[in-house]
Structure formats: structure tokens, C-alpha cells
Amino acid sequence: MITALRFSLLLLGVSFSRGFLNDLFDEEEQAEGVVQASKYGSLWPLPQKVQLSEVSFKLNGVSFKISDAKESTAGPSCSLLQDAYRRYYEYMFGSFKRQEGRKSRRAGPSDVTELQVWITSSESDCDSFPSVASDESYELTVDQPYAVLKAPKVWGALHGLETFSQLVYEDENGAKSINSTTISDFPRFAHRGILLDSSRHFLPIKVLLANLETMAMNKFNVFHWHIVDDPSFPYLSRTFPQLSQQGAYHPYTHVYTPADVKMVIEFGRLRGIRVIPEFDTPGHTQSWGKGQKDLLTPCYSGSEPSGTFGPVNPILNTTYDFMSQFFKEVSTVFPDAYIHLGGDEVDFSCWKSNPDIQKFMKQQGFGQDFTKLESFYIQKLLDIVATTQKGYMIWQEVFDNGVKLKADTVVHVWIGGGANDELAKVTEAGYTTILSAPWYLDYISYAQDWQKYYKVEPLNFNGTDEQKKLVIGGEACLWGEYVDATNLTPRLWPRASAVAERLWSAKEVTDINDAFNRLSVHRCRMVERGIPAEPLFSSYCPREYRGV
């Protein structure tokens, strides 16, 4: 999955003019060591190969168009691309420019008048869902009078459109400009995700969509939807509607209907983003118990049930009947080839207190080793999910406890401290893996903590090249204890952008000062596109956020 390729940046011209940047940061500020113009402009994440020249062209918003190249295998019927053309046109020129009856200024000799998008593979993937194996590469040539974006699949074209839009700047007169440029680009890691948690706080659809939108601006391609957990169960199941009826914070205002889920998935697909739901068991399931009788283990206080409940009850056949039906539904609702099955942080105290569980432990010969009971449950669950033809992701404990996993399982490493050892162990055992341990963005601290995330090198563990190829990426996790619609978006961006570049760009892209300079402008671009991405440090954006 990982394509370890050499990083090469060929730069023509050292000090090409960038009116937008010069306008943004004047000399005094540069002297004070604040934001300076990067030679890579505001590209984020930095493409694998960039050739920039001093030659600058104008872009005329009235006449500029994004169109399908004649040779493209994705024509006007590819609504994914048409939708993206409109989106990027609006990002670059605003939504007001192409009005009927307005006279086109004739293209001047220095204008780029068109961006031609050329899907080269016989199968464009236009109507498919993205997968971990999707080709996301693209090549972009900006020249006069045409710019050309070539990509084997639509996924690369989406990324190339984002890159093209990042090359556009305003010159000293405010005219949209772009420099002659050649870019060849592809991601370092195939799995580049964001985890959002809609259980600890309900996240309105509007918030989810805005963050999918921002993910696309940062070339993230996986939305890990930690959709349910202890505090609430907002997923409206058609098979078991009682789960959200009883387990959501509110059965109407705080649930995701089938239509909502469908919308999130399609919104993601149109941006090259996979939606992988997580239904975490056997722990983290308090909210499941409200709508599903006997699913959770009754805890005991001495010889009497205490009235509280623990993890999923692993000793009842009804549990597995329920899981079969439930995951059958989930596997049809979510088109992605993977489901995240959780399996983290199982608290054994309730199981220990329960006499029926104790008896079962004895029967099975588990002794007092409750990890064996946990594995017993997970094993049965994995076998159930395997029958749905889905692959699964699991948190690292499942691997640690020795559960037998399918060969294509993705082990999710999250425990801080020993993450490198864990990556070594998991890959030595031959499993693919993704890293989240250093990227728990819910842990906030004063000042520029994005630098900490940026400096992580995922492959800094002891292992063979073969092992390192098994690290297919990582995810930035924003757990929900302290975030909801009021503060999630500015807390996530641009801190997650640091993770985006680490997972996309070449390993050698580690210059923290250059990153600061590019990211500062990138965050203003997100703000200009309506996303309340928070500032890195004292500074300003030409167009500040308009909300409150």
C-alpha cells in the first residue's frame, strides 16, 4: 500500500513573484520573524514533485473554465467531476462571477483560460467508492493557454483540482494569477483519516459535512466515524430502532437517520473520502443496553445484581444473534470494504462480579484470565462480520490479546508510550496497521502543538522494509468529551492539517519553518472558504472569518 518513492523538488527560479503573499506579510513582519513567504507558496500538503517557474499568468474568472479533456474517460456524465469543477471554480473566483449576459473579456496572451481534466484510465472510478487501493495520483501542468490535469482515476483528479486552486493567488492589483508549474503527486500513505466521535456529543450533519469538506482541502481520505459509544447511540438502525429510540440523547433531534448516513457517505465519496463506521464492542456500549434487553452484562454487588451493567454479555447466544443481524445491516448501509469493530478498553470488573460469567469462565477453562473471555467474544464477532464480506479494523488490544485475525485486518495503534514497539510487533505478525497514538487532537495544550503532530515520523520503528510497507497510514482522532458543534471545527483545523501533510508528503518534508509559512496561508484559505480554522499565532487573514 505504501509507495516509498524518492522525494525530489526541482525548483526553477528562486524568488518568483507572489503578489498575494507579499501583500499578506509585509517586510517588517518578516523581519520580526513572523510569517514569511515560502518558495512553495501555500501548497498544503506539499506535493511529491513540484517545479515552479517565475512565469506568471492571469486567470480571468469570467471566461476561465474547467472542462473534460477530449481524451478523458470521464465525460460530462461524471457528476462527481462536474460537482468538483463547480466547487473549485467557486473557491477560486467566488460564486458570483459567471453570470448570464455578462460579457467575457477576451482572453489576453498571458491568460490561462482553461483547466483540462483528463482521466487516463479506462475505468475512471467516477461512480465507485474510494478504497484503500484507489489510485490517487495526478499530474498537473500549468501553462498558457491551457492547464492540464492528468489522473488515472477521478480520485487523483480531485486532489489535482485542490492543488490547482492552491496555486492561484492574487497579484498586487488583486488579479487572480498562477505561475507556470509542473507537479507530479501521489500520497505517501494510502490511509489518511480523521476520527470524529458523535456519541459523547452529538454532531449535527452540518458539522460533519463541513469537516468532510475541509478534509478534502487537506487531502484526507478516510472519515472514521466513531458513531456510538457509552454516552449515546445516535445511529438509527432500521433493524433495531429501539437502540437510538432509547439510547440516543434524544430520539428525534439527536439521531442520524438512514437518509443522513447516506448523505454523509455520498458527500464523502464526491470528495474521495471513505466513510468507515466504528461500532465498538464489547466495551464502550452503555448506550446499547438501553434499547436492547440482555445485551449487556448485569453487574453484581455481592450476590445480588447491582442494577448497573458492564460490557456486552459474551456468554449468551442472544448476543451473537443480535450482532449477526446488526452487523448485517451495518454492512449494507456502509459501502466501504471495512468496518471498525473497536475492541478497546474493556473493563473486567463487572464480568468478574457476575456469577454466571464466573461459571462460564470455569467451563471454558479460562481461569481468571478475562482477556481470554474478551478474545472469545471478539473471535465470534469477527467471524460474524467476516460472513458479511467486509474487512475489519480493530484497536490494538484485540491484536495484543492474541485474537485470530483475518489476513487483511487493519490494527489501529492508539496507546501512547509504546507505539513504535506496537507497530513493530503488529507488522512483524504480518498485519497492516495505522497509527493514531501521537495524534489524539482532543488533548490540547497551550501554543503551537501542531508542530508536535507534524514532527511525528510513522516509520521510525525497528523493522524491515516489508514491515514498514504494512503501515498504511494514520488517523488524527478528535474524541468527543470536550467538543461539539460549538468548538469542533476550529479545534480540528489546522491542527489536523499537520497530520495531513505528514501522511501525504514525502518523508523528507520536515522543515518546520517552511511548514509554518505554508500552513499560515493554508489556514487563511480555509477561513476564506468559510471554515473557522483557528490561527497558528498572532497574524491576520485578508478575509477574516465572518461567524462568531
Add this chain to the structure above:
Amino acid sequence: MITALRFSLLLLGVSFSRGFLNDLFDEEEQAEGVVQASKYGSLWPLPQKVQLSEVSFKLNGVSFKISDAKESTAGPSCSLLQDAYRRYYEYMFGSFKRQEGRKSRRAGPSDVTELQVWITSSESDCDSFPSVASDESYELTVDQPYAVLKAPKVWGALHGLETFSQLVYEDENGAKSINSTTISDFPRFAHRGILLDSSRHFLPIKVLLANLETMAMNKFNVFHWHIVDDPSFPYLSRTFPQLSQQGAYHPYTHVYTPADVKMVIEFGRLRGIRVIPEFDTPGHTQSWGKGQKDLLTPCYSGSEPSGTFGPVNPILNTTYDFMSQFFKEVSTVFPDAYIHLGGDEVDFSCWKSNPDIQKFMKQQGFGQDFTKLESFYIQKLLDIVATTQKGYMIWQEVFDNGVKLKADTVVHVWIGGGANDELAKVTEAGYTTILSAPWYLDYISYAQDWQKYYKVEPLNFNGTDEQKKLVIGGEACLWGEYVDATNLTPRLWPRASAVAERLWSAKEVTDINDAFNRLSVHRCRMVERGIPAEPLFSSYCPREYRGV
């Protein structure tokens, strides 16, 4: 300034019905130790004396009115009150209810149909500006058919309206309800402020107004506007327009015009909030130097000027001519009796490098003690400002350096670590003081740091009762390095609400669990009023924030 009074809460009825709260937090969650209903409902900050009964009345939004009591000295011509009536009516019932042609339901026997507002003092202060000596007390009686809010001045009436609105809840059928209640209330401290910094990031007027609005919901009464600093000078001075022309991030989009400033002041006044501007000198003035030649000290590298500049140049007469004119303008633009003159964190290295300064030091017999030069400057500045008839606030260094201060000076204690010693010293010297050291809200950390702010007791220093009376309050400071329009509001609220209760409520109000329960609902109320106040912990609001 401080009225140290006994705290007494007389409660009738232990478990009076609160439909809204019971709806919000069901039993399971209570069992899990999450939010529980406080016996004080959602009152925040907690009033000094509260008597609540089980008797519940309905409020009918169609017919309910807020009106001037016949005996009130502030009638319909008091637009401050009329404006507040509309605001609180909308908070309680939404803006859509009182439509023409809609038939009033007749008031039932269990309805509260009216809130009568009775200003009792012969001078209502309706058209005045609030001051540190303003009477903010009020008495509120909720009974059938009338509720009565009595206050000597409009300032107390504003607080009483907020309290009344906080007593309103929805019963199990969604009907607006209020319980029979008697409240007698006044602030523990007279100065309860929020510092916002519009220099490190420009804060659009919309953001300032939204936060003034929220301050009123928390009974804050001082907006400390740290308006300019090193990074930018957004204050548009009529006398010296070059200051913002050259020193703002942008001369048009990132400035506060005279009309903007006027609007902020009036918006604050209508909510009982003083606007105290800070023009910090001689340090923190890099942005001043861009538009005012020779104001800053040229730094030297060896025997040559280095091209950079240090603090205000204290040895030139032109400096004091400028300051005289500038502060004359400021004293007319800002009506408050106080101006904050800063005086913190002066870096001496530039002064030390400058041969003219060295010569002056010798002439004055200052030796190498640059605090004496700093004091020389500040002394002259204070004398200048004194001629404008304004009082001044200064950061603690000015006091520490032995500058001679007017008797009514407010010393602002901000340095962590020795804050209690500093309060003791300042009050022993007979100066009034306010505390900010423990309330730097820009320093963020994981989890519920509001509790840390809440647990501060401002009078826990060694000193006499007379000394303690000199502590007139405190301010929560949100410095601007890492906040702008994208993230300021959720970062400030409800964390600043913890400071609000500490400064308003009786000293004995320290139950952190009860505070959590009340504050959780209070934050949902702010959200419902359109303010993106962030969550305290996993939970939900009946009506979530609608933005992104």
C-alpha cells in the same frame, strides 16, 4: 467597593419539580454521575439570597409582558430598559410569538402574566454610563399574577432581568414555567471584567458585540479592551490617523473606526458594561512606531542604529507632546472614568544599546537602573493623563517600580506565583486592585480547567479587612496569540463563566458539583441564545448550536 455580606440561602422545598431539567438529564445519566439537577436550577452566577418554592406558574408567551411599574422612575422613555425588555422577551419566548392578529389566550389562574420593573431611586441612571460605584443590586419576587423586579438603578434591573430569564424553564409538556421565588442580589465585587486583545488578532465588531452580549448573561460589567499592542494598531485615531493607516494589519478592513468604537461603547452601556480601553506603553508598542516617527527608541548594534526599535523613547519632548494629544483624544472617545495605561513587560535591552539614552541616564543619575527610566516615563505619562480628569489602571510593574500613583489608581495584578503577596503589598500601600493572575484563559489545558478558575479565592492573602476591601474585583484575560474570530467565543465561554460566579456570588459558594450542574445548563442556555459556548463534558443540549 466591596460589600462583604453574609451569604444566606433559604430554601423552601427540597425536590420541587423542574420539568426542563428532568427532561434534560434522565435517571441513568444521573446514576453515572453526569449532570444532575441543582436545587438552584440553572442560576448563574448564583444570587446572594434565593428563596425558591415548589409552587409553579405558567408563562404564556402570547400575553406575557415586561413593563415599567407605575412607581418606577424610569418610564417608557428609558430606551435602555425598553431594549432590555425586548431582548429578554426574545430570550424567553423567541422572537416570533407576539404577532399582530394573533389572539391572546386568556390568562389562567396559575399564570404569571407580567414582570413589573420598578426603578426605585430618584435617579435611574438610564442615560448614564456605568461606573465602579454603580449600584447593581436588585430584588426579584416571582408570584402570581405579577412578578416584581425592584432595583435602585437600571444596572440592577438589567441583572434582575437576566436572573428572571434564568428562572424560566419548560415543564414536561414544553410549557414555559417559573416557580414562586424571592431573590435579593448584589455583586460581591464591583469590577468584574473580561480582557480581549484586538491587536494580536483583529476581532471583528460582530465578535466583540457577541461577547458583550454573553458578558451580560454572566453579569460581567467591564470590557477591558486591550485594543493595540506590538503586532497591530487597529484603533483609528482622528488625531493621528497614520497610527492605524500604517500600524493596523490592514488600514480599512482591520481597523476600528470612531463609529465602531462608539457602537461598542453603547452596546456595552445598554448591558451595564463599562468599556475600559488599554493603550499600553512604553513597551508593547511596535505597531505605534510605524505611523509615528521618532516615537520608539532606535536600537543600536555597536555604534550604529540597527534599524529596529524598542519601547517608547522616554527622553524626547516630542514623545510627551504626542502622548498629551493622543490621550486627550482617548479621554473624550471613551466615556469611562478609567483608562488602562499598561506599563508591563518593558524590555530594557534596546534602551541599553542606545547612546542617547545612556547619556540621559547619566544626566539623571539613574546609574544602570533602567526601572528608574521606566518610572520616569510612566510618571510623566500619568501626570499627562491626570490632566484629562481620568483615573487610570496600570499593570503591577508600575506599582512595583515605585512610581507615584494617584490615590484612586487601580493596580492590575497579573504575574502568577506571587499574586497573593502582591495583593497584600498593593493594598497595604492603600491602592485599589484587581486580580487576573489566576485567570489567564489563553493558557488552555485538557479537561475541565474551569474548575481551577472557579476555586480561586481572591481574598486569600494576608491582610486586614480594610486591605481586603481594596480588592475591587478581577478580570479573566484572553490574550490574542491563539484566538481570533474563528475560536474566541467557544474558548472564552463557559470558562469565563467560572470567573463570573467567583466575582459575583458570595464567598461561600464553592460547591464544585453544584456549580457543574448549574453551569452545564447555563452553557446550554448560552448556546440556545446563539452563543457557541463549548461543552463542559460529554452531554447534550436540547437545542444544539446551529453554526459550524
